[in-house]
Amino acid sequence: METQSVIQIKNLTKIYRDFWGRKKVRALNSLSLDVKKGEVFGLLGPNGSGKTTTMKLLLGLLFPTEGEITVLGKPASDVSKNEWIGYLPEESYLYRFLNAEETLDFYGRLFDMSPQQRKERSNQLIELVGLQNARKRQLKEYSKGMARRIGLAQALINNPDLILLDEPTSGLDPLGSRDMKDLIVKLKNEGKTVVMCSHLLADVQDVCDRIAILYAGELKELGRVDDLLKEQHETELLTSKLSPEAVADVEAVLAKHNAKLLRHGHPTNSLEDLFLKTVQKSQERPGQRFVPAATEKS
Amino acid sequence: MNFDAKPFLLFSNIENGLMHWLLVFGSFIGVIFAASILISLGIYGVSGPVAVVSRVRQGLHDFVNSSPKRIWAIAGLTIMEAVRRKALLVFVVFAFLMMFAGWFLDSELRADLQVKNAVSFALTTVSWLTIPVLLLLSCWGIPEDIRVRSIHTVVTKPVRRNEIVMGRILGFATIAAGIVAIMGIIGYVWILRQVPNNASLICRVPVYGTLQFLDREGNVADKGINTGDIWEFRSYIEGGSKASAAYKFPIDAPVDRIKLESRFEAFRTHKGRMGQSLLVRYVLVNPTKDLRVPLDSFEIKEFNLNEQYLERKLSFYDEVRMEKREVDLFDDVVDQNSLTIEVQCLDVGQYLGMARPDFFIRLPDRPFAVGYFKAVLGIWLLTVFIVSIGVTSSTFVKGPVATLLTFSLLIIGQGFREFMIKLITGVQKGGGPIESWYRLVTHMNDTLELPDNIGIKIMQGIDNVMLAGLWLMQHLIPDLSSFVMSPYVANGFDVPWNVAIFRSLAITIGYLVPCLLVGYYSLTLRELEAK
Secondary structure, three states, rough: OOEEEEEEEEEEEEEEEEEOOOOEEEEEEEEEEEOOOOOEEEEEEEOOOOHHHHHHHHHHOOOEEEEEEEEEEEEEEOOHHHHEEEOOOOOOOOOOEEHHHHHHHHHHHHOOOOOOHHHHHHHHHHHHHHOOOOOOEEEEHHHHHHHHHHHHHHHHOOOOOEEEEOOOOOOOHHHHHHHHHHHHHHHOOOOOOOEEEEHHHHHHHOOOOEEEEEEEEEEEEEEEEHHHOOOOOOOOOOOOOHHHHHHHHHHHHHHHHHHHHHOOOOOOOOOOHHHHHHHHHHHHHHOOOOHHHHHOOO | OOOOOOOHHHHHHHHHOOOOOOHHHHHHHHHHHHHHHHHHHHHHHHHHHHHHHHHHHHHHHHEEEEEEEHHHHHHHHHHHHHHHHHHHHHHHHHHHHHHHHHHHHHOOOOHHHHHHHHHHHHHHHHHHHHHHHHHHHHHHHHHHHOOOOOOOOHHHHOOOOOHHHHHHHHHHHHHHHHHEEEEEEEEEHHHHOOOOOOOOOHHHHHHHEEEEEEEOOOOEEOOOOOOOOOOOOOEEEEEOOEEEEEEEEEEOOOOOOEEEEEEEEEEEEEOOOOOOOOOEEEEEEEEOOEEEEEEEOOOOOOOOEEEEEEEEEEEEEEEEOOOOEEEEHHHHHEEEOOOEEEEEOOOOEEEEEEEEHEEEEEEEOHHHHHHHHHHHHHHHHEEEEEEEHHHHHHHOOHHHHHHHHHHHHHHHHHHHHHHHHHHHHOOOOOHHHHHHHHHHHHHOOOOOOOOOOHHHHHHHHHHHHHHHHHHHHHHOOOOOHOOOOOHHOOOHHHHHHHHHHHHHHHHHHHHHHHHHHHHHHHHHOOOOOOO
């Protein structure tokens, strides 16, 4: 059965013009793509490739020059669609004179939520993004990471079906970044659709089901992450530690099948995994320190 | 006293005003709609006008489905923003002024003038502090939201653009209400402390009539005599002649006696009776019954108030019947609910000057606080008007331009509207802008006729186009003079609801509606990027 499309973009073109109506930049050129319900979709591309423009067109913040956009079955300009959408902007464009509680209360009021609902939801979200100790501080006193967290909380205030995240891990430390990615996966497991744009490729690879790669406003690649990354001409085996003799035997077997061993060695963890493990250990055993080898000898 | 409370009869004027408003507003909407249809047709073909109509329908839908909760949420945000950005520091300035103002107000003046100065100072301070603060806040709010893009987190919620405009206006109007109310109360207490022992705060309730002059032959005239004063506020009647000024006052219900109050001005052509003032007489007239009831003559107090009482039963000597008669003020003199009183000057060769507000029936006084807080209400209404214009203009231009635009409208509406009308109607000599330049450059007096040649004709043609533009502007720029109510209170009068308050309220509402429309479409049709 065909999965329902949450976002449909057809031949979308966006041209920025100057004050006199002259063409300045063609930010998007005939972009067409669908985002299915329940998937995590990533928009990738270098700076100026049209990711944020696409996001803003989806939200009705910009108007398309040509083409059609349907979000949750409604035109992008239809305000009522926003009832089921959550949006985390690239920078946390929030009201800096409000504190976390007031921020969430304000955005909750924009959804006509009752005071009780707002209070419960605010507490829940503040806990979710880990800002319990900063809930009464004005946002102007927040670090960039904290601002991202409260930005995320406001995007989730209405328990949205579709969540648009513009550079969600930007400004976050590895722990925060991991929390964000875990949260995206959790949202997906709850049946939500997430569209994120980022140029942090590892983050996208970790959480996205499908991706689109944009370059100079044009769609260059679209598909499932697994499919796109799969190297069809090579095979990867992971075994327990092999002796040099065993490696030689494997090479002989491979030669028998007209193949050769391209690389062998010990697999490495990602730096992110190492960092997270180290932090976790430090939390478990706060007194433990790294002692450099030279110091150990002396 | 030199102000004239322009009559504003609530229902008849509302009807005329509403018709005028519908005409101007309808024309404005009509022109914009027609232009949109034509332009969109030219650019996009048939789909253009369809899109325009769709936008109009969408607008109606958005206004009908506006959520009061969301509007109030945005209003609340606006209030919090103003408070956190320290807009309330204005109270510090106010407190400072109030603490030391007493030192600089002249205590050597006559007691009633000291009261007048204190009341004027308090009300002027409230308005001069409130208006600039709200002007800046309202003109910078939305542009700042767009610049820092915090508006992105609002418009991506189910918030309609009109709700943003309405919420902003409501928020600023609420702040203004709070500031004006607190300052008003402090100002009131301050005035009570400033009143000298030999003076009191009064709030007279006048009933003004209409004024009709009769010339020295007793014939109806447009005006009295001009004694050479450039300021034509007052007209003069000649003493010892048939010249008179007939005031016609509306009378609601019979009372035991009526208090009359006047403040006339004398113009002397000779010294007259030494040590005595001009002799004046009131004559009550019922034209239907052909009844004239002359009252006892009296000397006017120049530069001061004259107070007389009309008793219900009046006895007088009837010069026609040559007998003493007694009449009932309401049964015999009042004619069709109006009382006509002719004012005559009895001194030959002297002139008595008067204007419509110089003579009135004085009803029982109200507490001073009533008039004072009505004037405070007037300041708030003016602030709401400014906020509406400021917020609306800030939806399509940046903060500094919106401030300048709103400020210009305020200045023209309060001070230059009459000049503008004089220019349009040709009362102001010197022609339009080009002709004025021509006269300046050629050192030509504005009373001299221009030469008759093609150049002058072209110049006047351009001027006429400009004056037509000015004529259009004159319909769009409001008359804000009615918002200034402090002269009433300072001169010891109550602020009349129908003359000042309802008029100001009507102007505010009249502008609020188009402001909401303009603000809505401006935010809807633009991309909310900080570019």
